[in-house]
Amino acid sequence: MAEEADDRKPLLSKKIDKFFKGLADAWNFVRRYFQEVFMPPFEFKELIHQCYRIGVESLPLISLTGFIVGIVFTNQSRPSLSEFGASSWLPSLISIAVVRAMGPLVTALIAAGKVGSSIGAEIGSMKVTEQIDAMEVSATNPFKFLVVTRVTATTIMIPLLVMYTDFVALMGSFLNVNANEMVSLTTFFFQVFESITFLDIWSSVLKSILFGFTIGIVGCYKGYNSTKGTEGVGRAANSAVVISMFLIFIEELLALQIVNAIRNM
């Protein structure tokens, strides 16, 4: 009976149905994570392994990108500042831009591409080749072993990587400023630390935690629910990247609103 009713529904309403079913599914996945993350036994060894892997996977690209962003952004901002004779403000401007927005965003987007896709592909292929089932029949909870460890690892590692990116970007910026304005390292970083506030640092860390969680959970969810076949694995990896990037931008926008509200209080 239920199937007949389903057949008669127009296409659009079926699509909407599917969308909300997917949403409920994803919500349950997130809920399950929070249920299991605090429940022993803990998979510490696998967690450390995943943290290490995430670091190694994304460090080269993040170093390069952070450094270049620092240099380029400094170089591009100089003309407009010098127009007002304010090029001595460069370090302040750069530090605020890097710590508040660029560091977290650049890191998260790169990690979504590198780490998110590799998590999606890995778990997806474990799913379609029945490795997850194999884990389950050897009395290991695969959700705990695979999902909880990876999501926790990204949630821990992305904030650390963001701090690292901030540092590298500021170093890039320093090199540029040093070459053009002859500012010393101490003066540069004195100015940097003068202009960023506690609120900047806290909001950046909290935001990064959220980005990290998003990358991990989306990658795992897509992998865990990938359908049969190798094609499904590719699709899981791909949509893990697209969806987590999309969510990161939305979260960035929301965070911006919230932080601005706090700042104006």
Next chain:
Amino acid sequence: MKEKVVEAIGLKKSFGDLHVLKGVDLDLHRGETVVILGKSGAGKSVFIKIMVGLLTQDSGVMRVLGQDVEKLKTKALNALRLKIGFSFQNSALYDSMTVKENLEFPLVRNIKNLSRKEKDLKIEEMLDSVGLPQTINQMPSELSGGQKKRIGVARTLILNPEIMLYDEPTAGLDPITCMDINNLINEVQERYRTSSIVITHDLTCAKVTGDRMAVLLDGQFRSKGSFQEVFSKAEDEQVKSFYDYNFIES
């Protein structure tokens, strides 16, 4: 009559409008090997997945070692799963781990306080019993299909299961490797005194390893009995054609 280790009664399972199992019954007695034959997509894998709780039936009862699988809580289900060795159709080796780590995985997670030496000994014993001691440090991607199957069997044997489930152990292998695997199944049976279910399309494998056959057709076990009983006087056209085609092919 020997004790029943597996007892399936009126098992039904559908996926959407696809009715895969339409009320199947099967007993497995201690120490015997039952072979399940049937076409691709007949629901053979589904049947044994219900046995370990990877899937749940829509109706009917699946009793394994006296316990109703469907009603077990996580802990009891896991305890039961340790007594069942499940050798997957495509081996399902963890491909991020070496052969050694693959075998170690069920061991270290389920037996506490095992010394490194005991662990290594056990792993060596298992690899010897499947005849692949030299692969210990290789990755699954470096193994052939037949080797993967055997490592998969070793991984399930390492916890000394009472029941072994082999999902198409010989599919896609050459006749000589097939025979190796058949012998392995029989050896395991003798050495570890397991009761087994073997799923296969391959009648040689069925004949060599099985005490009893069960043919799954259209969601039901259409014919049960010894190899002779099922095939020599097969009245059912489909069961018969199963036999005929198999021998024309081989």
